[in-house]
Ligand SMILES: NC(=O)c1ccc[n+]([C@@H]2O[C@H](COP(=O)([O-])OP(=O)(O)OC[C@H]3O[C@@H](n4cnc5c(N)ncnc54)[C@H](O)[C@@H]3O)[C@@H](O)[C@H]2O)c1
């Protein structure tokens with residue numbers, strides 16, 4: 389909340405500010421960063437909703453741009469005090485080529501770092517992902533681990549590889565001298581699977597359930613825990629980390645933080661039912677309907693079809709060997725590093741997060757209620 393005693397003097401830039409997470413970060417900054425003078429929202433595709441934000445006390449500047457274009461990034465960064473770099477190509481379904489994923493996630497991040505160095509911006513927050521750690525290609529479980537838990541982070545898929553490379557670049561840039569001679573201060577936030585208002589995959593599952601007559605079929609054993617975190621809390625962590633990075637550079641510079649809240653540990657599908665259940669869907673069976681070997685076969689078949697059909701059309705179903713492995717490998721976090729380093733407490737309780745998400749699903753077109 390804006391505190392009338394604080395002076396508005398800071399310029400923030402949010403890359404990817406019109407995405408699922410980016411929009412929540414933008415709205416949270418406007419509500420909870422009283423020192424904000426100007427908020428620059430940089431995205432490949434600008435949302436019409438930005439217009440309604442332009443009437444408040446903060447100058448909201450919409451910038452249509454591409455992070456892969458160094459000159460566009462440099463122009464947007466010039467004069468900003470803080471950059472929150474959340475733009476990224478989130479693709480585990482084979483919609484984009486590996487080259488495009490690297491171009492956006494790795495080269496885009498290099499461009500952001502170089503722009504900070506050239507223009508003298510000192511604070512950079514990077515939205516990384518749990519996937520820079522795991523699940524790894526060996527399917528090792530990561531069970532309620534923290535930032536220091538030993539884990540073999542080995543990947544093959546372009547998305548986690550690109551996020552891991554980008555995160556490394558951001559952390560290595562901590563301490564580099566920016567224009568004017570002061571050091572750059574960077575850190576990375578690693579959300580687990582984000583959910584909440586605007587979550588496309590939740591939308592897809594909901595519509596699939598409606599098409600199947602109000603049912604979804606269990607494919608993953610209920611015992612496989614999957615880490616989830618509410619989008620409002622992830623946004624709040626970004627706002628807080630960006631603020632505190634300016635005060636506690638020595639402690640927080642070069643650090644990584646998992647994003648967490650009080651969301652319960654559940655399997656991916658059981659967790660989704662927390663919202664889809666009250667919206668009229670039910671999860672059929674207590675055990676997976678299809679044996680795992682058959683799912684693996686179907687996933688492999690999907691991958692083959694994707695490859696064969698590529699010259700003709702884009703076939704990118706939810707199920708592929710990678711998504712199956714991620715959904716079927718336990719990956720949950722249990723940490724308080726963000727609280728210890730920058731005083732983070734979730735802004736939304738589990739009850740609030742659940743209610744907000746249910747209301748959003750219920751408001752969707754074609755809702756069962
Ligand atoms: N969704 C999740 O569960 C999750 C979990 C962990 C981390 N993340 C990370 O959070 C960030 C945001 O993810 P999201 O789920 O909101 O995805 P999203 O696709 O909704 O948002 C990404 C935004 O980046 C923009 N963008 C893409 N390419 C761009 C480019 N070349 N130049 C400028 N803008 C570009 C898109 O237009 C979009 O608005 C990503 O970096 C992602 O890796 C997401």
Ligand SMILES: C[C@@H](CO)CCC[C@@H](C)[C@H]1CC[C@H]2[C@@H]3[C@H](O)C=C4C[C@@H](O)CC[C@]4(C)[C@H]3CC[C@]12C
Nearest residue numbers: 478480517519580581607656706707711712714715
């Ligand atoms: C076997 C399936 C049929 O019911 C279930 C498929 C579910 C998958 C599509 C999703 C299971 C886990 C998800 C990922 C996870 O939550 C974490 C992510 C990290 C983030 O950086 C990007 C999104 C994602 C990779 C997310 C994508 C969708 C799943 C693989």
